[in-house]
Amino acid sequence: MAETYKVAIIGSGPAGSSAAARAAKLGMSHILIERQDHISDTIFKYQKGKFVMSTPDFLPLRSDLNFQAGKREEILDVWNNGLENCEVNVKFNAEVTNIKKEKNFTITYADGETCEAENVILSIGLQGNINKLPCEGAELPLVQYQLDDPEEYEAETIIIIGAGDAAIENAVALSKQNTVIIVNRRAEFARAKQGNLSLITEAIEKGNVEAYYESSPIKVEKDSITLKTADGEAKVPCDRIIARLGASAPRRFVESCGVDFPDKEELKKDPKKRPDPRVLPEVSAQYESNVPGLFIIGALGGYPLIKQAMNQGYEVVEYIGGNKIPPADEPLLVEKFSALNNQNVDDVLETIRKNLPIFAKLNTLLLREAILESNVHAFKKGDTIFKRNDYSNTFYTIYDGEVGILVDPNDPSQVVILDQGNFFGEMGLISGRRRAATVKAITNCIVFETPRRTMLKLIQSVESVKDNLDKVSMLRQIQTHLAPGVDASDLQELIETAEIENFSAGDVIFNQGDEGDHMHLIRSGSCTVSVKVGGKDVVLSYVPSGNYIGEMALLSDQPRSATVKAAHNTQTIRLTGKAFKDVLKKNSGIKNSVEKKFKERISQNEKMEGQPEAGNIIQFLIEQGVGEGTDVLLIDETLCIHCDNCEKACAETHGGLSRLNREAGPSYASIHVPTSCRHCEHPHCMADCPPDAIHRAPDGEVFIDDSCIGCGNCERNCPYGVIQLAAPPPERFNLFSWLLFNKGPPPGDLRKSADYKNKKKKDENQIKQAVKCDMCKDIEGGASCVRACPTGAAARVSPEEFMSMTSLTS
């Protein structure tokens, strides 16, 4: 009979090691079982020297092992030493093949040996179950599923299979001294992070990496791979194949232990359906699965971050030892909830889940995280929560009390009341535009304000959040922009038949001459309307979000009179013609306003057809990406005297480094679009900023704060090249000190001065930070580039205003 442990920990990653260290410290009888001959195989297999981050920063670490952001090697050393010091009982080279529960758990190893334990902690992660090449030859020696050190290889032909971040990072790193071919199953690299997307696009454009799109491997031989491509089969000779196809939960093994997956019932109903590899087993707040005594932590439990996993390891062992300690973030939540008369954290979370439908289906850990990143506000009756035209994009949920939305700016008596459980502020979040209405507290109330980034993450990862948000926001958008004053019940059919559609830049929403049986309400992004005149596209207008299109064909029962294209990434609500016409029939007020707009559009289109130049200007500006901006610097070349005072002003107000390049950038019909930030509706630079250093100020300025770590993601992500990484500038003196005593560099851009160049050479290794236009938000009077223009050539405009017909044809 083998020994019976109090706890057996399977998998020695961050979660498992931390649990084992805790058990050892508590003097609990334990065993840490590891398949490999070293701990933490996933991190062990990271690229050599890889820098490991310690996010989320706000979360305190609770473990007997130490962990700080740093290099892979240092972190592994610290853990190895830690385990040794705690005298953890580790069993290496032991693969678990079966776990059976009777009174105790019986754990069977691959060699047939067994051991018994009262509790089991499953912390095996996902990387132990790497997805293999789905073809013959997947186990041949030239195929590998990891890359340790890219420098190790040179002058080889290496095939990378996959299109995710790991595949791209490997491909780019290897391309320095090898011939690299990346094989992508799809037509584009959609799964990768923006920064990596730019890296791979650049590498492919430069010819450093060759890409095979819409291709998949069908056979591997000892020195070649056969690919199925869009043009047929191709046999590619190669020295090495690196497949980075991700990993998935070892579902069969976990299920064999008796653990249920949440989609079990669905799969039973529909036996043809294949299990979704992203679905993970469900666990309690104490990480216990449906099998009592079997705990699941770490990536397998849905928590891939190292620090979270380590905390879970600690907590779960404490729990097994009979100490039900609150999670590490508990004190932070207690502080968050201090406005709620010191209610118990669990009670508040339970109330949230019960009363706030948008968060109802989040698991406890996700919910805690979302709330931790949110702010809790207690507003007094009559307080303004945000104002119409504020440029904020946070999301609010009402925990308690009532708020009122002032829907009509001209009539403060028109108020829509929202009570507990409702959310608001979603329109700004979706459209990336200014707040559409003012919101006030009607009673004393408590609301949660969740940041844009957290919400976007939830929308992407949790289906129920997205569904809930889409449903409610669709109704509100229709009520705001199309059918004001119409009751929700009258719009039911319209909403039920409506769909959300996505378009990329240049995609056709509908074509001239098409049958018009539906219309679109633009939720985010913007479109251009054009007609074909003599075989050429003539642009008639620019339509920003918050407007509807396609109503003309519906009302007139004629084919589409114009083509509508997305100016950039655009999302619309597609409304069916029949349902819309029914709404019109019942509501004469709306019918009148839609018909009025219809007439306006016809007369506007007639005018614009006679002025193709104005349309060409719109087309030009859209091509320059101005359409997605909120505030764009445009220079009138008939007035610009090339004095560069705008650049000098920019440099002078920003420590000597201009964020604007006047001369660069294209011109059309005397309108010049210099290289300068246009403060996009959905800023590309914000998409992937590790320290979350990029924000939008209340007036709309997108700026970078001091927490920038200089990683360069934003620089790569900006399609307009307006972000630079720059070392801090040298000290400057005032105009007269320079003029009379030659003190410091001359006014204007330092990059042109010798002082700066010398300094730059000296501090080659200095930490750089990203700099960009912040629209002089800290300076009274507005953007200094515009204020410093002596001839009135420089102006900052909102595209919506500038591309309106009155502005272009006057």
Next chain:
Amino acid sequence: MHESLLIYKKFKYLKLTLTTVILSVVLYLYHSPIGSPNGGTWLGYTLGTTAALIMFWLAWFGARKRSYKKSKGNLEEWASAHVYLGLALVVISTLHSGFQFGLNIHTILYFLMMIVIISGIIGVYFYLKFPRLITKNRNGLTTEMMLNQITEIDEDIRELSMSLDDFTVDLMTKAIEETVIGKSFIIKLRGVDPDCPTTLARKHLRETFFSENKKTAEQLLSKLTRKEKILHQLRKDLKMRSLLQIWLYIHVPFTFAALAALVIHIFSVFYYW
């Protein structure tokens, strides 16, 4: 959205200037001093003080233009006022003089000031004329793009000329290495370089008969012609951009001279009272 400094805020400063000027003229006509009109009467002092204040204020424009951070408002408004009030000085200071001119510091000040004003008028004229012409001449290209095109053409020229005779190679090398865009001040302003090595090389190539390598010579000729065209464009661009600045080389030094003369003028008037 964009508004020229001359029509800034519906000619706000033109209106202000006209009012001041008309008021001065009316007062001048109405005023009947003892003896001939001069700077020493109450009106003379009033006009003189006004003119002196305007002059100091106009000169402050140079500092205002470079004060980016602290100053409020926009520079265009200052520029608009600068232009119109500068013009007002012509009338105000002439009336202040009572049309008495002579060989003295006072008249020197008057002429220095007039040089500043006339150079300023020329400057405004340039500001109105050249921006359009620069845009037209550039035809959508930036200086950098044009220079890059030349670099590319130069590479082609170097390659093509390799198979030709030594003399021609030498000329081509000169065309590549010694072609300068703003060789001297005069050439900058003329916008044409009569001794441009590229032009010389093209002329030579056209006049030389190549029995062999005819095709290469033709290709080379077309490259040189293309390069000349871009050079012409660049020189014209530089000429216009230089003219946009050149008037300042008179306007600014004479401003300082006029200010010095103004100080002496005021000092001497009171000292010799």
